Amino acid sequence: MANKNMEIATKIATKVSDMGGRTFLVGGYVRDEILGIETKDIDIEVHGIEVDTLVNILESIGDVQKIGASFGVFNLKGYDIDIAMPRKEKSSGNGHKDFEIYVDSFIGYKEAAIRRDFTMNSLMKDVLTGEVIDSFGGIEDLKNKNIKHINDVSFCEDSLRVFRAAQFASRFEFFVDKETIKLCSTMDVSSLAFERVFEELKKALLKAEKPSIFFTTLRDMNQLSFWFKEIEDLIGIKQSQIHHPEGDVFTHSMMVLDEAAKLRSQAENKLAFMLAALCHDFGKTITTKVRKGKLTAYGHELESVNIAKAFLSRLTNKISLKKEVLNLVKLHMKPNQMYNSSKKKSMMKLWDDAIHPADLILLAKADSLGRGIKKDYTEIENTLRASLKDYKKLMQEPEVSGKDLISLGLKPGVQFSEYIKLGHKLHLSGLNKEEILNHIAVDIKKKQY
Known part of the structure; x- marks a missing residue:
């Protein structure tokens, strides 16, 4: 599937290049490739062409799914690949959806990357040439196993990043930069949707060799208290x-x-x-x-x-x-x-x-x-x-059934479930079905007199 997605990414990049633009692999894909981790998720970002031009290119290739068209985010049916355009985000409230989005494919590589959370996730790799653009020292931080935020203001606009920092620390066994820990300790996480927090917890529990780091990192941030x-x-x-x-x-x-x-x-x-x-x-x-x-x-x-x-x-x-x-x-x-x-x-x-x-x-x-x-x-x-x-x-081994109880002369009712439970209990103790039925038959006769 990864090869299939990369093939379509290359096809898109070629057509974008023909129109004067550039297409980059972004985010986790570039990070994981440098770390030598296999990843199925492919995200690409298209620079230097208008939104309508990108839509025309995508429609010439396949069935366009406009999952966030107003935000410049698309994908193609049958492919696990997100296709985005550079955008600016400005917080307009406390929730993770409280942002004003501006799509602008001409803002430049550094400006496009500044909205990302950590330097290691700001790396961009040209799909066609393989050139890596590292605007914020992400490669050096990866080498040093350092999780460092990019920008104080934009980082705080989504408090889920507190938990993302912790889960990355646990998954990669990295440490969170002191300044990032300090910033995370100031952030209010109470307004987050529980589903988003649980997703980060799941990643730590299911992907990390040392999930304890998730919690020790949150402890260091003083961010265990609410969730x-x-x-x-x-x-x-x-x-x-x-x-x-x-x-x-x-x-x-x-x-x-x-x-x-x-x-x-x-x-x-x-x-x-x-x-x-x-x-x-x-x-x-x-x-x-x-x-x-x-x-x-x-x-x-x-x-x-x-x-x-x-x-x-x-x-x-x-x-x-x-x-x-x-x-x-x-x-x-x-x-x-x-x-x-x-x-x-x-x-x-x-x-x-x-x-x-x-x-x-x-x-x-x-x-x-x-x-x-x-x-x-x-x-x-x-x-x-x-x-x-x-x-x-x-x-x-066979157990007592309702049919067996009927054969003993018992009519369906409350006693049915009681005898089924008794039969199972006796079965667990090691009695076979015949012994259990004899025991139940004796008990039924006792209750009839």
């Missing part, structure tokens, strides 16, 4: 030195998050898994107490569910995602506990309670490894996975 206050609350919450020599709950949570990132590719629902790693110890903020001279946090997993519910509701309205995250958070302690003490019946119930049991094992592993103790988790993981394999095998 991520539950994470800020973890700072300074002490833990038992015996079990957590790494320090406070914030430090532990960040270590678990980075361990989870190593396991992310194995997860069935990667986003739910990463969010659960982030939220798993929220409850320690209200359950941590000294009992008999020991620092404990009994029941923190249940309190974590309640706190995580509020946290997730601030960032997303996806019900199924929230359900899966909260399920993992609620159960995150159990695999390691049950490895040490539980019987087969309890293990079967655990896997049955889990929406994604394999992800629960991964979360337990990340939680165990995400602390200042060197540990080999292999034996525990093998034992848990063997137990899960037994559960999956058990679930392939």
Whole structure:
């Protein structure tokens, strides 16, 4: 697809050149190419021709999609490529849509790039010649792993850039320039749409090898308070030195998050898994107490569910995602506990309670490894996975159905669902279908007399 998009970009650039203009690859594409990162997204910017001329060129090539025609933004049906013209933006309010846009393809390369957020994203590469125009020292900043804003005034016009800086820092393992951190600390992020903040969070959780950098960067900017206050609350919450020599709950949570990132590719629902790693110890903020001279946090997993519910509701309205995250958070302690003490019946119930049991094992592993103790988790993981394999095998065996209950003389009603649940419970304990039906038949007779 990338080759297809580049071919069409070259075709557009050739026709633009024939009309006296120039076409540049811009933004993330140039940045990622220099960093040696493969990218599918291609954005081009057309300079030196009128809007109508560009539209005529695009119409001669394909089906033009005028996604932002008044802003000079187009694409072609069937291609994943954004085609834009240089524009000036002037803030007219606090929201991300509160801008007055002026399309001007003759404003010059430096003026066109000044509206971008960071120097590394201001690079422009001529599609036809390969010449890179670097108006603000972006290449040098890339070499130095430095995320630096371009312009104080234009940067502050979209406060989402606070979170973009943090997610770039986590994805590329760069640091944010001191002056940029200082500027970000002054910006009001409260008016941002939750969807935009969540998108930046997702990029950090799903693309970064060390997503913890997203949160430590926001901490350095004093920008955790509004959107991520539950994470800020973890700072300074002490833990038992015996079990957590790494320090406070914030430090532990960040270590678990980075361990989870190593396991992310194995997860069935990667986003739910990463969010659960982030939220798993929220409850320690209200359950941590000294009992008999020991620092404990009994029941923190249940309190974590309640706190995580509020946290997730601030960032997303996806019900199924929230359900899966909260399920993992609620159960995150159990695999390691049950490895040490539980019987087969309890293990079967655990896997049955889990929406994604394999992800629960991964979360337990990340939680165990995400602390200042060197540990080999292999034996525990093998034992848990063997137990899960037994559960999956058990679930392939036939269970009691409504038809079976009718054959026992039971009429459809409230008792139906109760006996179905009882049948499933007995099935988890290891009884076969015939044994379960005998048990239910006896129970039905008892209730008839």
